[in-house]
Amino acid sequence: MLINLIVLFLILSIYSFLYKDNVFFKFTERFVVGISAAYGFIKLFQRGFIDKLYIPLSHGNLAVIFPALLGLLFFGTLNKKTAFLAKFPLAFLLGIGAGLEIGPRIETDIVKQIYTTIIYSPHSPWFTIFNNIIIIIALFATMYYFLFVLRKNRPIDRIISKTGIFFLMVGFGASFGYTIMARISLLIEVIKTVIHFF
Amino acid sequence: MKLPKQIVYTLLLISLIIPLVLGISMEIKPTLPVINFYNALNKLHSGNFVIVSLSYDPSTKAELTPMLKTLTYHLLKRGIIPVFMNLKNIAIGDLGYKVVKTIGEDLNKKENKDFYYLGYAPGDNMAVQKMGEDFFKVYDHNFHGDLLDKYEIHDKIKVLKDFKYLIDISDGNSTIDYLTYVNTKYKVPMIAGVTAVMASEYYPYIQSKQLLGLLGGLRGAAEYETLLDINGDARKGMSAQTFAHILILFLIILGNIEFFYFRKKRKNGNAD
Amino acid sequence: MKEFIALGIVLIGGIFMAFQYYLHIPLMKDLYNTFLDWGIVISVFALFIGIKSLLQRQIREIKEKKEHLIFPLTTIISFGVVIILWLIWGAKKDSPPVNFIYTTFQVPLQATIFSLLAFYITSASYRAFRAKNFSATILLITASIVIIGRIPLGDYLAKITIINVGKHSFSLLNFPQWVQWILNVPNVGVKRAFKFGITIGIILTSFKIIFGVEKNWLK
CATH class of the missing domain: 3.40.50 (Rossmann fold)
Structure with a gap:
């Protein structure tokens, strides 16, 4: 019961921010940051250091030594003189990260998306064809609006740009409606937690 | 005249608490x-x-x-x-x-x-x-x-x-x-x-x-x-969600009525 | 020289990983697997750097701003207490007090901090969501349709406004179906355009990093 009262007090301290920034809010915020970071640290230590380094090494798997040494260089940032050492493991992560991204990303977000936009069965019902045409217009007009920002002199440019804005607003409207929904859901959960206390 | 934010926040809380306490399902x-x-x-x-x-x-x-x-x-x-x-x-x-x-x-x-x-x-x-x-x-x-x-x-x-x-x-x-x-x-x-x-x-x-x-x-x-x-958490939560959405719609409409009313008033004021 | 070595690592790692996706050579597969293993181990250290930076920031705050000592101290003490409670039970095992702190404090309080947004978005809907011009009106109408169409009220309105025309029946206020149409048709076109833009940006940035054009990370 006492614990519930403490949590309730901390919840109210967070909501006191709605009135204005204050000591109670700041305290709770920093407290949450501290315990969350500690939890992250613990899991990372158990799942990272112990599972990926300590256990393999204790089983005589020496393959982890080289990446571990490279990883240790990250701690070069503790001192200004050795800070450059951290760039080597970072270079490795950045390099392979960037390389891994290229192929599958092009296929997922460009090739497959273009394919679905332009290919559809000729036996589709009329409303599918109608919807596909609207998707193509929305796609083209939105891209045109963003890509040809400066060339808006000719009437045709203005018409396409306006169409682009129209579809953009529909897209943003849908996202905004959904965002409202998401935020309210978060509050519902907190209220349920508080009701549960009593 | 605008609704103070404290009133808006209180209305939101009420719109969520009532359906949750009453357990309305939809x-x-x-x-x-x-x-x-x-x-x-x-x-x-x-x-x-x-x-x-x-x-x-x-x-x-x-x-x-x-x-x-x-x-x-x-x-x-x-x-x-x-x-x-x-x-x-x-x-x-x-x-x-x-x-x-x-x-x-x-x-x-x-x-x-x-x-x-x-x-x-x-x-x-x-x-x-x-x-x-x-x-x-x-x-x-x-x-x-x-x-x-x-x-x-x-x-x-x-x-x-x-x-x-x-x-x-x-x-x-x-x-x-x-x-x-x-x-x-x-x-x-x-x-x-x-x-x-x-x-x-x-x-x-x-x-x-x-x-x-x-x-x-x-x-x-x-x-x-x-x-x-x-009949899980989500379905129970949807009734509260409904009331909150209705409140938000009401606030959007109210906000726009105020906006057009004041704009008209300003225009009339300028014309005079 | 230091810069040269770092750029060399990026270039070799990047080009190799980009090509291995298209070329299926056994030796490349082995090397790809080794690089992934290394990357996973290195990333463990990278994540610790994040936590180190957080604590360093608190210590800096203590040194610089003495009047607000309580706030950075709160973070450090709460961090320290959880770590001690964990170590008492043994580093490898789950610690019941840590689990208790996680379930009782971290979970509800993180949710509460995030839920502040509900108040702001409600207030913003009232204060800023105005039909000032054509674009704003379209945004407002679409958002309103989504707001109604995604709640049970939308389903109810669709149900009570069904009318029969000959053999067919349709609903006059079918908000849920309108929402689905907005999401499936215009929204898909717009979001796809964004995706093309974002993906081209990601690919170009990847190339810039691999070929050493983008060097901000070296600073």
């Missing part, structure tokens, strides 16, 4: 992406393995934990073997485990036989791709540290492709990462449950059939509960 009609999500899982047979990624943290649990609960119930009830992992977020580990374990116990299902909970592993997208090559190089033991080689999963699963589906319960961009590295690269079919904020982003992938089903926000979770005939 009818919800499932939409196609949710029906597809449900049907995708119904096509599987007992003993099939699916991998479920919990890619969220406690801040968005309001929307995603109801999905996780219903999903776990659905899979376990059908005898499908879910393997839960949280590669993308450290902070969900224990919360997710508690949810899964409770439902497993309710249905008399055994951990490490009827379901597996693996927890966090470092490496993010690199770990995802490593699982595509050799699953047990990333996860050789479960959440409690027990080695997996003594369980059935070790015989049935070698790589990600051995899972029938990857199901991502996500509050961010992890579904796009999985689509890129798991669906495109390792050809594992995918379905997802995402927060309402992210839901509209994923419709292009539904149309291209890269995502075979989608639960969007609390409403998506409530529709999923309706299909399984469960």
Whole structure:
């Protein structure tokens, strides 16, 4: 019961921010940051250091030594003189990260998306064809609006740009409606937690 | 005259508390992406393995934990073997485990036989791709540290492709990462449950059939509960959601009435 | 020289990983697997750097701003207490007090901090969501349709406004179906355009990093 009262007090301290920034809010915020970071640290230590380094090494798997040494260089940032050492493991992560991204990303977000936009069965019902045409217009007009920002002199440019804005607003409207929904859901959960206390 | 923000906040709280206290429930009609999500899982047979990624943290649990609960119930009830992992977020580990374990116990299902909970592993997208090559190089033991080689999963699963589906319960961009590295690269079919904020982003992938089903926000979770005939957290929450949405609509209308009234007044004032 | 080595690592790692996606050579596969193994181990250290930075910031705050000592101290003490409680039970095992703190404090409080947004978005809907011009009106109408269409009220309105015309029946206020149409058609076009833009940006940035054009990370 006492614990519930403490949590309730901390919840109210967070909501006191709605009135204005204050000591109670700041305290709770920093407290949450501290315990969350500690939890992250613990899991990372158990799942990272112990599972990926300590256990393999204790089983005589020496393959982890080289990446571990490279990883240790990250701690070069503790001192200004050795800070450059951290760039080597970072270079490795950045390099392979960037390389891994290229192929599958092009296929997922460009090739497959273009394919679905332009290919559809000729036996589709009329409303599918109608919807596909609207998707193509929305796609083209939105891209045109963003890509040809400066060339808006000719009437045709203005018409396409306006169409682009129209579809953009529909897209943003849908996202905004959904965002409202998401935020309210978060509050519902907190209220349920508080009701549960009593 | 404008409503002070304190009044707006109080109205919002009242609109949420009343339906929650009274326990009002409302009818919800499932939409196609949710029906597809449900049907995708119904096509599987007992003993099939699916991998479920919990890619969220406690801040968005309001929307995603109801999905996780219903999903776990659905899979376990059908005898499908879910393997839960949280590669993308450290902070969900224990919360997710508690949810899964409770439902497993309710249905008399055994951990490490009827379901597996693996927890966090470092490496993010690199770990995802490593699982595509050799699953047990990333996860050789479960959440409690027990080695997996003594369980059935070790015989049935070698790589990600051995899972029938990857199901991502996500509050961010992890579904796009999985689509890129798991669906495109390792050809594992995918379905997802995402927060309402992210839901509209994923419709292009539904149309291209890269995502075979989608639960969007609390409403998506409530529709999923309706299909399984469960009166769970999401359906209970939807009544409060309804009242809050009506309040917001009322506030939008009120705000616009004020805006046009004052604009007209200003114009008239200028004309005089 | 230091810069040269770092750029060399990026170039070799990047080009190799980009090519291995298209070329299926066994030796490349082995090297790809080794690089992934290394990357996973290195990333463990990278994540610790994040936590180190957080603590360093608190210590800096203590040194610089003495009047607000309580706030950075709160973070450090709460961090320290959880770590000690964990170590008492043994580094490898789960610690019941840590789990208790996580379930009782971290989970509800993180959710509460995030839920502040509900108040702001409600207030913003009232204060800023105005039909000032054509674009704003379209945004407002679409958002309103989504707001109604995604709640049970939308389903109810669709049900009570069904009319029969000959053999067919349709609903006059079918908000849920309108929402689905907005999401499946115009929204798909717009979001796809964004995706093309973002993906081209990601690919170009990847190339810039690999070929050493983008060097901000070296500073």
